[in-house]
Every structure is written in structure tokens, then in C-alpha cells.
Amino acid sequence: MTIIRTQGPHAELMEQTPSPTAPAPAVASAEPAHPRDLWQWSEERFGRRQFLLRAGWAFFWVFLGGWLLSNLRYLFPNVLYEPTLSFKAGRPEDYPVGISEKWKKSQRAWVVRTERGFYCFWARCTHLGCTPNWFDAEGRFKCPCHGSNFNKDGDVIAGPAPKPLWRCAIRLADDGQLLIDKARLENRPGPREQGDFFLPRQTA
Ligand code: FES
Structure with missing residues (x-):
């Protein structure tokens, strides 16, 4: 065993042989306490x-x-x-006659322009709420879930849907853009073609 004496005028390094009778130095156990001993x-x-x-x-x-x-x-x-249910859909002159799918993905709405004016569908099937698809060649909306079909007026022509598609309120905003409000809906023939649910072309 090596001993370093650090005090006194004769600091020195001394070599000391351990006595054969001296007890072995205790070595700390590196083993972690067993969970069984936690209580103890x-x-x-x-x-x-x-x-x-x-x-x-x-x-x-x-x-x-x-x-x-x-x-x-x-x-x-x-x-x-929740996000607001009304949105601006751009200027009327941006829309050619027909059904625009521009807002289907972001607003779940179709803007429709006819020779007489504008209206807007809420893109939600009246059966169980799936989103139908517009087929231009066939001139109808088809729901992929249970097969309901709607014509371009939104009326049911096939399938289990019990009611026509809903139309949203539509008007011109102060800045000249179409303003669509999905919180106000109508689907009854007659009321849906007038008032807040139809924007005549001369107004647009
Ligand atoms: S949800 Fe459209 S037909 Fe069932």
C-alpha cells in the first residue's frame, strides 16, 4: 500500500506493506437495493x-x-x-355558367352560376352527411356512400336521401365579392329560388 505524508517538514512518500493480520478494507457494494428491501x-x-x-x-x-x-x-x-360559417367566394365574373367545385374542399360548398343568377349548395348529402361528387357529363351529383343522386337543382333523383340538397344564403358583399353564409340554409322549392338564397344575375 502507498501512503503520502502531506504534513510536517518531511512530507514524503512511504511504502507500507499491509499486515497479514490486518482486516481487509471494506468494499462498497455496487449492487442496487433490491425492490424487496424498499420497506426495510x-x-x-x-x-x-x-x-x-x-x-x-x-x-x-x-x-x-x-x-x-x-x-x-x-x-x-x-x-x-369553430371557424365562421360564412366566406367570400370571389367576384361573380370569375364564374362561368355551370357548377364550380372551387370551394368544395375548403368550404364544402358548390357555387352554381346559371343564365339567371347564382346559388350555392352545401356539399353534404341529406341522407347521412357524406360529400357527394359532381359528374358534369351526367349532370348530377352522386353520393359515394349509399348511392343517392341529385340533379343540378339539388332534387333527389335516386337513392335513399330523403330531401333535396341544402342551399346556402348568398349575396354580394360591399367589396363586390360573393358572400356565402352556410349558417342559413333552405331546400324547399320556391323559397330556395328567391330572397337570400338566389342572387339574380343583374344584381351580380
Ligand atoms: S350519405 Fe349519401 S346516400 Fe347515404
């Missing part, structure tokens, strides 16, 4: 009563914190923030 360890570290007391208090504060948070949540209303 906690008992030695805190005492069993202290351990139970601390665990009880910890449980109490966690429970109290959760209870307070859940009560605080009641102070705020369950409001669902």
Missing part, C-alpha cells in the same frame, strides 16, 4: 410511522390538488370555437 430501507430511513405519515400527506395533497383543478374548470364555459 424506508423503515430505516424514516421509521415506519414517519413513512406512512408522509405517504398519507402526499396522497392528501395530490387528491386536494386534483379536486381544486376540476372545480376551477367549472368556472370556464364549454364553448366550442
Whole structure:
């Protein structure tokens, strides 16, 4: 064994042979405490009563914190923030006569221009709500879910859909663009072709 003497005027390095009778130095065990010994360890570290007391208090504060948070949540209303249901669809002169699918993906709507004016369909099947597709060559909307078909006025011509397609309110905004409001819907023949649900061409 090597000993370094660091004090006194004669600091030196000394070699010392371990005595054969001297006890071997204790070597710290590198093995981690076995989980089985946790109870014993906690008992030695805190005492069993202290351990139970601390665990009880910890449980109490966690429970109290959760209870307070859940009560605080009641102070705020369950409001669902959804995007607005109206949108501007560009200028009337951007649309040729026919059915435009420009807004189908982003707004779920078809803008229709006829010789007389404009209207707009909500692209939602009146059966179970799937999005139909427009087939220009056949002049009809076909729903891929259960086969409902609608003509270009939105009336049911085949399939299980119980009602015509819904039309959205449409008007000209102050800046001259088409303004479509999907929150106001109509599908009855007559009312759907006038008022807020049809924009005559001379107005457009
Ligand atoms: S959802 Fe369109 S036919 Fe059923």
C-alpha cells in the first residue's frame, strides 16, 4: 500500500506493506437495493410511522390538488370555437355558367352560376352527411356512400336521401365579392329560388 505524508517538514512518500493480520478494507457494494428491501430501507430511513405519515400527506395533497383543478374548470364555459360559417367566394365574373367545385374542399360548398343568377349548395348529402361528387357529363351529383343522386337543382333523383340538397344564403358583399353564409340554409322549392338564397344575375 502507498501512503503520502502531506504534513510536517518531511512530507514524503512511504511504502507500507499491509499486515497479514490486518482486516481487509471494506468494499462498497455496487449492487442496487433490491425492490424487496424498499420497506426495510424506508423503515430505516424514516421509521415506519414517519413513512406512512408522509405517504398519507402526499396522497392528501395530490387528491386536494386534483379536486381544486376540476372545480376551477367549472368556472370556464364549454364553448366550442369553430371557424365562421360564412366566406367570400370571389367576384361573380370569375364564374362561368355551370357548377364550380372551387370551394368544395375548403368550404364544402358548390357555387352554381346559371343564365339567371347564382346559388350555392352545401356539399353534404341529406341522407347521412357524406360529400357527394359532381359528374358534369351526367349532370348530377352522386353520393359515394349509399348511392343517392341529385340533379343540378339539388332534387333527389335516386337513392335513399330523403330531401333535396341544402342551399346556402348568398349575396354580394360591399367589396363586390360573393358572400356565402352556410349558417342559413333552405331546400324547399320556391323559397330556395328567391330572397337570400338566389342572387339574380343583374344584381351580380
Ligand atoms: S350519405 Fe349519401 S346516400 Fe347515404
